[in-house]
Amino acid sequence: MEHQRCYIYDPDQADGRSAKRQRTAKLASQAQLPARLQTYHELWSLQNQRIQATLEESEKVTQENIATFIRRTTEGVRDDLAGIPSGLIVAGPSIASHGPFFDRLGRRIKNITDSAYLVLTSGESPNLKTLLKNLIKKATSRVDDDDEEDLGRPSVSSRNAPKLLDFDLGHLQEWRNRNRVQSVVVVLQDSEAFDSGVLEQLVELVYSWRDRLPFVLLFGIATSAESFEDRLSGRTTRYLEGQKFDVTQSDEIIEKLFSAIVASTNVPLRIGPGLSRRILERQKDHVQNVQDFSDGLKYGYMSHFYANCTSIFLKDGLSFEDVSPEIFEAVRNLPSFRIRVEMMLEKSETNEIRSLLTSDQDLFQDTTANVDQGKQILYALSSAAIVFARLRHSLHVSPNVPLSSIWIRAASGDMVGSPLLRETMLSVKKLPSDKLDQLLTAFHGLDVTYFPINLSAYHHELTDLLKKSSSSTPLRTQHDVRNESLRTTVVAQKVLLSKHKANLSEEDNAYSDLVARLHDELDEYFSTTFIDPRALYLSEVLIYDLKSPHTEVFQPKPRFAIERALASPHDYLGCECCGVDNERAEDASLASTQPATAILYQLYLESGAIINVSDLWSAFNTIAGDAEDENTESKTMALFQRSLAELKYLGLIKPTKKKADHIAKAMWRGL
Amino acid sequence: MLPDEIMQRIDREFPCRELQIRHLCALFSPSLPAPSLLVAHGLTATGKTSVIKTFLSLAEIPHAFINSRECITGRHLLERTTAACLDALDGHGGEGEGKIDRRPYARTENINALAMNLQRMLENWGQARLVLVLDGIDAQREAPATLLAALARFGERIPSLSIILITTLPPTTLHKPGTPHLHFPAYTRSALLQILNLHPPTIFPEPPSLEQYPDYTPDLAAEDDAWLWNRFLGAVWDSLSKHTGRDLISFRNTSMRLWRDFVRPITDGTFGTRDFSRLMVNRRHLFQGEEAVLDRIISAPDPNIAPSANGLPSTPSTALARKTKTIQHDLPYYTTHLLIAAYLASYNPSRTDPTYFMKHTDKRKNRRRVHTNNLTTASTPNTKARRIPRHLLTPSPFPLDRLLAIFRALLEGPVPQVADVAGGQAGGDVLEVGGRWRVGFGWEWVRGLGRGVGIEVGEYLVGGVEG
Numbered sequence A: 001m002e003h004q005r006c007y008i009y010d011p012d013q014a015d016g017r018s019a020k021r022q023r024t025a026k027l028a029s030q031a032q033l034p035a036r037l038q039t040y041h042e043l044w045s046l047q048n049q050r051i052q053a054t055l056e057e058s059e060k061v062t063q064e065n066i067a068t069f070i071r072r073t074t075e076g077v078r079d080d081l082a083g084i085p086s087g088l089i090v091a092g093p094s095i096a097s098h099g100p101f102f103d104r105l106g107r108r109i110k111n112i113t114d115s116a117y118l119v120l121t122s123g124e125s126p127n128l129k130t131l132l133k134n135l136i137k138k139a140t141s142r143v144d145d146d147d148e149e150d151l152g153r154p155s156v157s158s159r160n161a162p163k164l165l166d167f168d169l170g171h172l173q174e175w176r177n178r179n180r181v182q183s184v185v186v187v188l189q190d191s192e193a194f195d196s197g198v199l200e201q202l203v204e205l206v207y208s209w210r211d212r213l214p215f216v217l218l219f220g221i222a223t224s225a226e227s228f229e230d231r232l233s234g235r236t237t238r239y240l241e242g243q244k245f246d247v248t249q250s251d252e253i254i255e256k257l258f259s260a261i262v263a264s265t266n267v268p269l270r271i272g273p274g275l276s277r278r279i280l281e282r283q284k285d286h287v288q289n290v291q292d293f294s295d296g297l298k299y300g301y302m303s304h305f306y307a308n309c310t311s312i313f314l315k316d317g318l319s320f321e322d323v324s325p326e327i328f329e330a331v332r333n334l335p336s337f338r339i340r341v342e343m344m345l346e347k348s349e350t351n352e353i354r355s356l357l358t359s360d361q362d363l364f365q366d367t368t369a370n371v372d373q374g375k376q377i378l379y380a381l382s383s384a385a386i387v388f389a390r391l392r393h394s395l396h397v398s399p400n401v402p403l404s405s406i407w408i409r410a411a412s413g414d415m416v417g418s419p420l421l422r423e424t425m426l427s428v429k430k431l432p433s434d435k436l437d438q439l440l441t442a443f444h445g446l447d448v449t450y451f452p453i454n455l456s457a458y459h460h461e462l463t464d465l466l467k468k469s470s471s472s473t474p475l476r477t478q479h480d481v482r483n484e485s486l487r488t489t490v491v492a493q494k495v496l497l498s499k500h501k502a503n504l505s506e507e508d509n510a511y512s513d514l515v516a517r518l519h520d521e522l523d524e525y526f527s528t529t530f531i532d533p534r535a536l537y538l539s540e541v542l543i544y545d546l547k548s549p550h551t552e553v554f555q556p557k558p559r560f561a562i563e564r565a566l567a568s569p570h571d572y573l574g575c576e577c578c579g580v581d582n583e584r585a586e587d588a589s590l591a592s593t594q595p596a597t598a599i600l601y602q603l604y605l606e607s608g609a610i611i612n613v614s615d616l617w618s619a620f621n622t623i624a625g626d627a628e629d630e631n632t633e634s635k636t637m638a639l640f641q642r643s644l645a646e647l648k649y650l651g652l653i654k655p656t657k658k659k660a661d662h663i664a665k666a667m668w669r670g671l
Numbered sequence B: 001m002l003p004d005e006i007m008q009r010i011d012r013e014f015p016c017r018e019l020q021i022r023h024l025c026a027l028f029s030p031s032l033p034a035p036s037l038l039v040a041h042g043l044t045a046t047g048k049t050s051v052i053k054t055f056l057s058l059a060e061i062p063h064a065f066i067n068s069r070e071c072i073t074g075r076h077l078l079e080r081t082t083a084a085c086l087d088a089l090d091g092h093g094g095e096g097e098g099k100i101d102r103r104p105y106a107r108t109e110n111i112n113a114l115a116m117n118l119q120r121m122l123e124n125w126g127q128a129r130l131v132l133v134l135d136g137i138d139a140q141r142e143a144p145a146t147l148l149a150a151l152a153r154f155g156e157r158i159p160s161l162s163i164i165l166i167t168t169l170p171p172t173t174l175h176k177p178g179t180p181h182l183h184f185p186a187y188t189r190s191a192l193l194q195i196l197n198l199h200p201p202t203i204f205p206e207p208p209s210l211e212q213y214p215d216y217t218p219d220l221a222a223e224d225d226a227w228l229w230n231r232f233l234g235a236v237w238d239s240l241s242k243h244t245g246r247d248l249i250s251f252r253n254t255s256m257r258l259w260r261d262f263v264r265p266i267t268d269g270t271f272g273t274r275d276f277s278r279l280m281v282n283r284r285h286l287f288q289g290e291e292a293v294l295d296r297i298i299s300a301p302d303p304n305i306a307p308s309a310n311g312l313p314s315t316p317s318t319a320l321a322r323k324t325k326t327i328q329h330d331l332p333y334y335t336t337h338l339l340i341a342a343y344l345a346s347y348n349p350s351r352t353d354p355t356y357f358m359k360h361t362d363k364r365k366n367r368r369r370v371h372t373n374n375l376t377t378a379s380t381p382n383t384k385a386r387r388i389p390r391h392l393l394t395p396s397p398f399p400l401d402r403l404l405a406i407f408r409a410l411l412e413g414p415v416p417q418v419a420d421v422a423g424g425q426a427g428g429d430v431l432e433v434g435g436r437w438r439v440g441f442g443w444e445w446v447r448g449l450g451r452g453v454g455i456e457v458g459e460y461l462v463g464g465v466e467g
C-alpha cells in the first residue's frame, strides 16, 4: 500500500475516450421548452408560497412560546440562586432542518424581544476557548485578526492599556453596555454533538457571569430532552432552569404540507397517487425532512414540464398561435387520446374524429376545453377527499385515516366501493341528532365551490325538528342500534335471535327521513366525484405520476452502480473492444482493454480476505501488461498503483498489519 | 466601621459563621500587620465566597476579587488579576489623584510578570494594603504547576499585598510553612435549619385576602410560614438530605422542590396551617421518592398533570408521565435500525458478532447459551470478576463497515441502499475513510427505539439485559 505519487503524461493519440452511450437520445419534442419552463416557474412559485406559509404557520406557536419565555426572564427580580434560564428545544431528528428553523426563530425573537441572538454549532466549538471567541465575535461583529492567535490578544495592545483576551466575556459585557439589550440568547444548535465537557464548562461560566450578563441558553435537541439531561452532570443541571419546547413533529408537518400542496383543491398539476405514496413512504422509512419532501415534489413538477411537451396546455391563457404543430402530434399520440378516439369510433362519431385528427385548430379548442374540464373534475375530487376526511373526523370513526391517504386512495380510483367509504356512510345513517348537529356545525365555512349539497338547509330543518321535539334525549334514526332490541326466544330448544324495532316517535320518523336524504345525497356525491382520475381524458397532462426518474434521483443505488461499473464496465462504456465478444463467453470477462481499475477489481473479487500485493501485481501485469515489451512495465506499474489507490479510495481495500506486503479486503462486498 | 459592628452585620446575613468572621476581623485588623497569605478552605456552599466578600467590602479594605471559574486559561487568570488590581486601586485612589496610567501593564504573560506588575503598581500607591482574593484557585483551568507556590511567595517581594486563596481542600503544594488557614466547616443540621429559616417561603402563593379573613394578618401568616417551614426542613433533612446532597444549596433546592406539594392540603383548605403531623402522614410519599433530590433542568411540574385528586400521591404519576414522554419524535424506520445497530456495535465486543448476528446460526440458541453462562457466573459466589452489565460501560468506537453489517443482520428482508444517518449522534467527519464512530445516546433511549420497531435490544446485547 505504500506508494509514491507518480505522473506519466502520455496524451492519447486517438481522439479522446470511447464514446459513452448517450442516455437520452436527442428528443425532437423539446418544442417550446422556454414556454413550458415559464409555466413551471409560475406554478411552482405558487406552490412554494404555500409551503412557506404552511411551515411558518406550524412553527408559529412554538416560536411564540419561546419568545415569551425569553421575555419573561427579563421581567421581575430573579432569585440569586436561580439557574440560567434555558430552553430545551426538541427540534426533531432531522438535523438538516435545524439550521433553517433556528434562523427563523432568531428572526422572530429579535422582532418580538429586545435581545441578542447568537447561534453556535458544535463545529465552531471544539473547546471552550474557541467557543467563546466565536460567541464574542458573533455578538460584537469584531473582525478577527489572526496575529498572536495563540495568545488570544489583538496585536495593537502593546501600545495601550491591558486589553481583554479575546475569549473574555468582558467583551460581551462592554458590548452590552453600549447596546443595552435585555437579554443575550445563546443558541447551541446541535447541542448533542457538543462535547459534554465543553458544555458543562460553558454552563458553569455563564452561571458565574449571570449577575453581569443576562444570558438565556437555548439547546437544540434532536432526540429527547431527557437523554440530553442525562448527559450532563448533576452539578451542571443545577445551574440550569429550563423549560421544554416541542417543535411540531415532522410527520405532522409533512401531513400538513401534503394537504396544502398535493391534496388541496386549487392545484393545476397533480402529483399522482403512485408518486405521492412513494414520497410519503420515503419520509416514513428513510428520511424525515421537510426540505426533502418539498424537493421531491418540486422535482416532479420539473420533470413534468421538462419531459412532457403537452404540459404546455397547463399554461394560463394559452392561444392557438402559442402551440407548435409538434405538440398537436404529441397530443394525438397520447394513450388517452387513442382510447377516446376508439370510444368515439364505437359511437361512429367519425366526423368529430376526423376533425381532431386533421385540424390543429379544432384539436386546440377541444384540448383546452378538456384540460379545463379535467382540472375541474380533479378539483372536485380533491374537494370530495377533504369533505370525506372532515366527515370521518367529525364522526370520530376509527381508525383515524389522514387526508393524505384518503386523497391517495381517491386519486387511485379506489374509493368507490371501498370498505372505508361504506363504513363511513353506514355511520352517517345511524347518526343521532346531537351528533348530526355537531357535524353540520363543523362543516360551516366549507369551501362549497365543488360541493353541491346544501348543508345549511339541512341544518335549518334539523333545528326546526329539534325545536318541535319535546324530549331531551337526542333523536335517533331507524338504523340506530339503540332503537333495536334483541329478542331471544327459545323455540324447540333452539335459540332464536330476532331483531325487534322499537316504535319510533313521530319526530324520530321525521328525523330518520332527514338523515336518509342526507345520506343518499352524500352517497351520490361521493360516487360521482370519486372517479378514477387515471381514466380521465388528458390525464397525462394533468397528472404527473412517473416512477422512473424520481426513484433514480431520490433513491439512488450508488454502491450497486459502482460495483457494476467495475465488474462489467462494458455496460457503461458500450465500447466495441471489450463488450461484444465477451458477452457470449461469460467467464472470459477480463480483458486488457478494460479500464485498469476494473481489471484490478475483478482480480480483487477472486481473491481471499487478505491479498498479497505482489501476487496481485503479477496477475495484473499478465492481463494489462505487454509481455513482449519490457519498457511498458513502468507504465503498467503506474496504472496498477493508481488502480490500487482508487480501490482504497472507494473503501474496498485497506492496509493491514496482519501480514507484511498484504492488503485486506474491507468487508463491504455483499452488504 | 468598627469590628463589632461588622461582626453583627455579617452574622445577621450569614449566621453560623461567627468564628470565621472573628478570625477575619482579627487577621485584617487595621492596627496589626495583615498576613501576606491566607488560605480559606471548605466544601462547597459553606459561605467562603460570600463571607469573605462581604467582610472585605464592609471593612472597606481595598481588594480585588478574581473568580477562577471565569478564567479560561492560566494566562487569562493573570491578565484578569492585573486588570482587577488596577481597578481596585483606581477605586480607592484619593480625591486629587488621577487614574493610574495603565500603559505599562499591557501584558501579563507569566506569573513573574504578574509579580512585577503588582510590585510596580503598589509602589506608587500611597495606601497601606491591597487584598487580592483568588476564589476557587484550585479549580483553575490550564494552571501552571507552580502557580500556588509562586503566589505564596508574592508576600516576600511585595510587602503591601495580601493574598487570600479560596479552595475546597487545603492545598498541599504551597511549600510555605506558617501560613494561616481558615477552615469553613460544613454546616450541621441545626446550622442549616437556622440559615434556611432566614427566608421561609410562604404557604399561600397569594396571601389570603384581608377582607375575607380579617384576622389572618400578614404577621400571623409570616409566623405560620416560619413555623411550618422549620418543621418541614427538619423532616426533609432527616428523611432525604441527610443521606445525599447534604450541602446548603442541595438541601435548599430539595426543600423548595417539595414545598409546594407539601403545603397543597393547606392551600386546598383540607388542613390548617399548624396540622404538621397530619400533613406529614398525608404527604409522606413526598419523602419516600428520590425525585426531589435529583437536579433537573425542567423543574416546574407540568400544571396539566401535577395535581391529582387530593391525598393521592402525585409523584409516581408525574414520573410515569416523564417516562412515557421519553421518545419524542418518531424516527424513520431504517434510521431507527441504523441507530440500534450503532448502539450494538458500540457496546458489544466485535468478536461476539458471529454469535449474535450470523445468519446460519440459530440466534436464539446462542443467546440462551450466553445468557445461562452469565447466570451461573452470577450465582456462584466465588467467581473472581463479576461483570458489569454492558450497557453501563462507556461506548467504544467502531468502524463503519461493522455498523452496516449489524444493520443488515437486524433487518429481515431486502435492504435498500440508501438510509439517512440521523447525523450528529456520532461526531466527526462522516466521510472520513476508516473513521471510527461512537454512539452518543444511552440505553434507555435505544431500548425505547427498539420497542418502537419490535426489536428487544437487550436480547442482542452481550450478557443480556433484563427489562
Ligand SMILES: Nc1ncnc2c1ncn2[C@@H]1O[C@H](COP(=O)(O)OP(=O)(O)OP(=O)(O)O)[C@@H](O)[C@H]1O
Pocket: A081, B013, B014, B015, B016, B017, B042, B043, B044, B045, B046, B047, B048, B049, B050, B051, B136, B168, B195, B248, B249
Ligand atoms: N451562613 C450562611 N448564611 C446564609 N447564607 C449562606 C451561608 N453560607 C452560605 N450561604 C449561601 O449559600 C450560597 C453559597 O455560598 P458561597 O458561594 O459563599 O459558598 P462557597 O463556599 O463559596 O461555595 P463554592 O465552594 O461552591 O464556591 C450563597 O448564596 C450564600 O448566600
Ligand SMILES: [Mg+2]
Pocket: B048, B049, B050, B135, B136
Ligand atoms: Mg465560592
